[in-house]
Amino acid sequence: MTKLSFALWALLIVATIVAIFFLVNRPRKIIVDAPVAADFPEEGFSHAAFEALLREYVTPQGEVDYARWLASDDSVLALNSYLAAVSRFSPENAPERFPTRSDALAYWLYGYNAYVIKGVLDRWPLSSVTDVKAPIEAVKGLGFFYQLRFSFGGEYLSLLSVENQKIRARYRDARIHFVLNCASASCPVIRPELPTGDALEALMTEAAAEFVNDPDNVSVDHASQTVFLSSIFKWYKKDFINDLRATGRPTERGLIEYVAGLATDSLRGDLDRADDYTVEFRDYDWRLNAAH
Secondary structure (H helix, E strand, C coil), X not given: CCHHHHHHHHHHHHHHHHHHHHHHCCCEECCCCCCCCCCCCCCCCCCHHHHHHHHHHECCCCCECHHHHHCCHHHHHHHHHHHHHHHHCCCCCCHHHCCCHHHHHHHHHHHHHHHHHHHHHCCCCCCEHHHCCCCCCCCCCHHHHHHEEEEECCEEECHHHHHXXXXXXXXXXXXXXXXXXXXXXXXXXXXXXXXXXXXXXXXXXXXXXXXXXXXXXXXXXXXCCEEEECHHHHHCHHHHHHHHHHCCCCCCCCHHHHHHCCCCHHHHHHHHCXXXXXXXXXXXXXXXXECC
């Protein structure tokens, strides 16, 4: 067999494997079986219904009482009615409803979080979103975050696509990683306040500081000369470094510089001593963020 024919056979085998992978893991559309609420505004986009649900079912610790939520037919309908609006309108098919950049970003952030909750409620009881498996589970979470498709303005998208293409690529603001919630213990907590417009800026800054100053996410061990960080900082390192560059801050210390900018005095003092320390990333806890 010549090198050319071997290469062609190898290419054919790879193409066949890829085709089988995408055929077996073809998208599963999630249909929202509810009308848009009768009192949904004629202009703009209201997150009030979803905010009321979060205030009812999210604990002060940021856990979600899925069991109690699912037990209320009215609350399930209210979530589906909110998602019916997410499904009908988006910044792409109804830009007049989203007059500012922040209004559009809020739509994607809150719509993502709402669909994550729906994905859990539809499959309750669930121990982890990673229990929702694709037929070929090449990467953990593929079934939930890639194979399931949710309607945003009539376009069926995976949560992975919403995060990477609609949010990260367009808004280039690393603080979004502290607002998006993946229904897991190591995720940033889901917050019941859903501001839009200029108020969203304050929410993202507050969420970023809260996440960084939680020792489960950022801590320093001087004895072992190690800085421990959430895996979120590993997965999206490029976003955090780009934020440093965008604000004119130095990048030599990398992720340590980023978290130091959000740290309280005590943590910042520890980080200032950690220039030469090893950075280790904590294992991600994929257990469901359910109230017990």
